[in-house]
Amino acid sequence: MSNLINDNDTLKKYIPNTLKAVAGEQSLFDKIHPQLQKSELYLTKRFLSEETKTNLITVATDDPLLHYCRMATVADTMLSTVPQLDLILTPNGFGIVSNQNVVPASKERIERLTRSLEKLRDDAFAIILLMLPNAHKWTESEQYASFAATMFPNFEIVNQLGYTEHIWQHYLEIQARLKAIEHHLESYYFSHELMTTLRTANILNRWESTHAPVQYKRIYQRIAAIEFSVLRIDEYPMPSIMDTVNIIRTAKGSIFNEWKASETAKLFENHGYKNKKQSSGYFF
Numbered sequence: 001m002s003n004l005i006n007d008n009d010t011l012k013k014y015i016p017n018t019l020k021a022v023a024g025e026q027s028l029f030d031k032i033h034p035q036l037q038k039s040e041l042y043l044t045k046r047f048l049s050e051e052t053k054t055n056l057i058t059v060a061t062d063d064p065l066l067h068y069c070r071m072a073t074v075a076d077t078m079l080s081t082v083p084q085l086d087l088i089l090t091p092n093g094f095g096i097v098s099n100q101n102v103v104p105a106s107k108e109r110i111e112r113l114t115r116s117l118e119k120l121r122d123d124a125f126a127i128i129l130l131m132l133p134n135a136h137k138w139t140e141s142e143q144y145a146s147f148a149a150t151m152f153p154n155f156e157i158v159n160q161l162g163y164t165e166h167i168w169q170h171y172l173e174i175q176a177r178l179k180a181i182e183h184h185l186e187s188y189y190f191s192h193e194l195m196t197t198l199r200t201a202n203i204l205n206r207w208e209s210t211h212a213p214v215q216y217k218r219i220y221q222r223i224a225a226i227e228f229s230v231l232r233i234d235e236y237p238m239p240s241i242m243d244t245v246n247i248i249r250t251a252k253g254s255i256f257n258e259w260k261a262s263e264t265a266k267l268f269e270n271h272g273y274k275n276k277k278q279s280s281g282y283f284f
Contacts, residue, residue: 004040004057004070005029011036014074032081039076043069047128049141056135065131068124075121082114115165122167126155133204144203150178151195151224153203161231174231181230189245190223191262198223212255219248219256 005011008029015028029036044053048069056066129147132138147153155171157178163170186195197210198220207213222244229237248256249268259265 003037004043004053004066004073005036010070011074014071015078032077035077035081036073039073039080042076043073045143046146047125047132047143048135049138049143052132052135052138052141052143055137060136063135065128065135068127068131072121072124072128075117075124079114079117079121082110082117118166122155125168129154139204148199148203150175150182151199151202151220151227152178153199157228157231160228177231178227181227184236185223185226185241187264188267189241189264190248191259191264193258193262194219194248194256195223197258211257215251215255219244222247 005014008027011029044050048056053069056063056069060066132144132147138144152174155167157174158167158170161170161174182195186192198216201207201210201216202220207217210216222240226237226240226244229235229240245268248259249265
């Protein structure tokens, strides 16, 4: 089976200032091969899908996406193996100690190196996410479904919330919160059907597939702003929510038919919003 990183020469393209192994010594590739496989498996299961990865390796070999997948794999591998490897850190990068005459890097430099590797990996992840919608059969994968499950399918939301480090870790935490927030919003206000349409159009950047691109994109922006507010203050902004529902309800023609034909719409028939005690926006 082909892998993203198959040999030491390919590996060295993604690691600056790696010293050559002396005769009889294991190459860096051989030393870290098990972790390379583990990192590639994680990237495949979390981001790519097996079919998308296989196409990159065997068909789309000049695709920039392949470059960033290799970069992410190597960065994640080195992040995991740095504590077990002897390293030197230079002004231009780092190298693997290959003999007894080279002194390993200090603890402080190793910590700085691991932060740098994590950022390199997370930056590569961010670029990969932006490229994946156009990758071979990715939109048919469970990996696509995972990122398309919220209105924020990439790392932009992490930056908007003010995080500058541990971006992937923060994204996973935020994504879990977003799923709960969106389940509430679609159950009581915006409907699963409409929000699925909005999530799909957003991740693929294909608003022309909706009934009215301008109107749908504006509703997406309003709901995204509502979710951002909930993430920040942990409260649902009811005036904004109800204003958005009313825009959807009063839209003419077939615009927002997904909502109008949904079970959620029945909550607003005739008398508008039902004031339920179990709802977070209950008014006395």
